[in-house]
Amino acid sequence: MKASMSVVLLTAVALAACSGDNAEKAASGTVSKAVELVKGAATGASKGVEEGRKASTSVDGALIVSGGKELGSSLSGEVLEAKAGEAVVVTLGFSNLGEVPVRVTELAQNNHVTALDGEGYACTTQSVDDEFTVPAKAKLKVEMAFACGGKAIAKVRLFDTEYAVPPGRIVSAK
CATH class of the missing domain: 2.60.40 (Immunoglobulin-like)
Structure with missing residues (x-):
């Protein structure tokens, strides 16, 4: 949540100093990086769950x-x-x-x-x-x-x- 709030604040600051095409490029780049960050975090979390599940013994020992x-x-x-x-x-x-x-x-x-x-x-x-x-x-x-x-x-x-x-x-x- 803090990361997404930081992205919103950084976008707002970057856009305040820009106008027209520059604002569009800045917003596009910032949002693109934010999506990349969230996608990477989600993929990492999924892999972590899978590895943790394999490394531990299930309740029934399976x-x-x-x-x-x-x-x-x-x-x-x-x-x-x-x-x-x-x-x-x-x-x-x-x-x-x-x-x-x-x-x-x-x-x-x-x-x-x-x-x-x-x-x-x-x-x-x-x-x-x-x-x-x-x-x-x-x-x-x-x-x-x-x-x-x-x-x-x-x-x-x-x-x-x-x-x-x-x-x-x-x-x-x-």
Whole structure:
């Protein structure tokens, strides 16, 4: 709050000494720097939250996964079923052989979940939970829905890990 108040005061002082085109340039430059400052602070705060979350143990002792390399080393996964209808509902199965639960987070953000058709075109993600937790030494089924314009889904990508949709697992909705 103090930073934004300082920016407003600096802008007012700079504009008081200017007129016409100079005032426009001064205001534009000041506001541009203010936006850059706020954007940098927001990005830094977001990264700090993510790093803090990974570094600390969750309440239930779960390992926090928010990237493809972590996902691949913590869980094994496969497409169990792809139900074709107005939306294609994909059921993925994840297996955790480890001693602690694994929580996969940030799925609904930044296109971390994508389905691809046979030609590699991305489908629109319609429904995906932001996170799921696979208990220790257990399996979990997770459903996601995609709109692919009537085309069959060939792969589902979580972060940068891809899961192929075997043709025998594609069924029609009834």
